[in-house]
Amino acid sequence: MNRAHNFGAGPGSVPDEVLEQVQKELLDYKGTGKSIMEMSHRGKEFTQVIEEAKADLIKLLAIPDEYDVLFLQGGASALFGGIPMNLCNEQTDTVDFIVTGTWSKTACADSKYFCSPNKVVDMESQKFLTVIPPEQWKFSESPTYVHYCDNETVHGIEMPTDVYKHFPKSALVVCDMSSNFLSRPVDVSKFDLIFAGAQKNAGISGITIVIIKKSLLSKTKPSVPTVFNFLKKSQSNSLDNTPPTFNIYVSGLIFKWILKNGGVEGMEKLRVEKSSKLYDFIDQSNGFYKCFIDKDYRSKMNACFRILDGNQELEDKFAKQALEQKITDIKGHRSVGGLRVSLYNAIKVESVDVLISFMEKFMKENSK
Numbered sequence: 079m080n081r082a083h084n085f086g087a088g089p090g091s092v093p094d095e096v097l098e099q100v101q102k103e104l105l106d107y108k109g110t111g112k113s114i115m116e117m118s119h120r121g122k123e124f125t126q127v128i129e130e131a132k133a134d135l136i137k138l139l140a141i142p143d144e145y146d147v148l149f150l151q152g153g154a155s156a157l158f159g160g161i162p163m164n165l166c167n168e169q170t171d172t173v174d175f176i177v178t179g180t181w182s183k184t185a186c187a188d189s190k191y192f193c194s195p196n197k198v199v200d201m202e203s204q205k206f207l208t209v210i211p212p213e214q215w216k217f218s219e220s221p222t223y224v225h226y227c228d229n230e231t232v233h234g235i236e237m238p239t240d241v242y243k244h245f246p247k248s249a250l251v252v253c254d255m256s257s258n259f260l261s262r263p264v265d266v267s268k269f270d271l272i273f274a275g276a277q278k279n280a281g282i283s284g285i286t287i288v289i290i291k292k293s294l295l296s297k298t299k300p301s302v303p304t305v306f307n308f309l310k311k312s313q314s315n316s317l318d319n320t321p322p323t324f325n326i327y328v329s330g331l332i333f334k335w336i337l338k339n340g341g342v343e344g345m346e347k348l349r350v351e352k353s354s355k356l357y358d359f360i361d362q363s364n365g366f367y368k369c370f371i372d373k374d375y376r377s378k379m380n381a382c383f384r385i386l387d388g389n390q391e392l393e394d395k396f397a398k399q400a401l402e403q404k405i406t407d408i409k410g411h412r413s414v415g416g417l418r419v420s421l422y423n424a425i426k427v428e429s430v431d432v433l434i435s436f437m438e439k440f441m442k443e444n445s446k
């Protein structure tokens with residue numbers, strides 16, 4: 079099979095087995111003579127698809143009964159406005175943002191139409207290479223919620239799993255897990271709202287998964303438009319309007335694939351193995367490759383690094399030659415440059431081995 083070692087940051091790699099199953103069922107879903115894409119979202123087959131996807135996700139993350147799972151549209155970005163729209167009463171409500179990279183910065187900027195954002199931490203002045211100690215974070219007096227991004231995809235910064243323990247006890251905890259969702263176990267009970275665009279570890283672009291504490295649903299004002307309205311989404315099982323049915327079907331298959339491969343604990347083991355191999359190699363390259371991210375915050379999903387402190391010519395050559403080996407999508411985000419290797423769940427350990435062998439050869443050929 080002509081499959082690339084696709085280290086893209088998103089839409090990212092999808093497991094081969096899932097794509098094969100999609101292919102098998104594409105023209106005739108379970109003997110219906112129709113594709114899942116051609117069926118009513120209220121019909122028997124799709125009802126089973128969405129119910130199973132929900133049940134499997136609940137199993138994967140051991141989501142307690144007090145939470146609901148929603149499948150929304152508009153990408154994770156839609157929720158940057160959608161969350162304050164639902165959780166804040168007044169424009170004057172304060173929301174605390176922990177700004178550690180592009181995505182928390184964007185969420186903070188977008189929220190201002192519905193609340194008064196406060197930056198508890200803003201790491202931009204340090205180029206988003208580290209995070210200052212929690213003791214120095216400046217929370218406001220009574221924030222409605224604290225928003226943070228668990229894994230900053232562009233900058234390669236990942237938070238510790240229990241970072242919420244530093245937040246004010248009275249504030250709700252809202253977390254953007256778009257790029258490390260389902261890659262490690264999470265204690266859902268410590269969160270009030272978790273959201274994730276599916277296109278990294280949990281599906282393809284087009285849906286955003288929301289896990290929300292049911293007690294919060296009553297906070298939504300009737301004036302919130304239906305497509306953004308968490309209460310109406312929950313009451314209709316995300317079916318008040320036509321959902322992206324194919325995307326929910328693919329996510330459902332991915333949830334089953336994760337369950338079959340050791341659950342989120344299995345994914346955690348894999349990400350530790352893959353990221354350790356890569357970072358160890360980078361750290362032992364005598365400065366040929368360099369990761370500038372603070373070691374305590376290095377992402378196990380998106381490894382960002384440079385060649386010879388940012389030699390653009392060599393980095394371009396690296397990406398070009400990598401492509402010849404079917405190693406693809408390793409250029410850093412256009413806003414930061416450099417190189418970025420995304421190690422999402424579907425990336426095999428063998429692909430990381432192929433990448434490291436290539437990196438070793440490239441280093442030998444291009445060292446002075």
Ligand SMILES: Cc1ncc(COP(=O)(O)O)c(C=O)c1O
Nearest residue numbers: 153154155181229231256257275
């Ligand atoms: C952490 C994070 N949050 C939010 C987004 C925005 O997601 P979307 O493009 O689905 O709106 C992304 C996209 O890559 C992301 O990585």
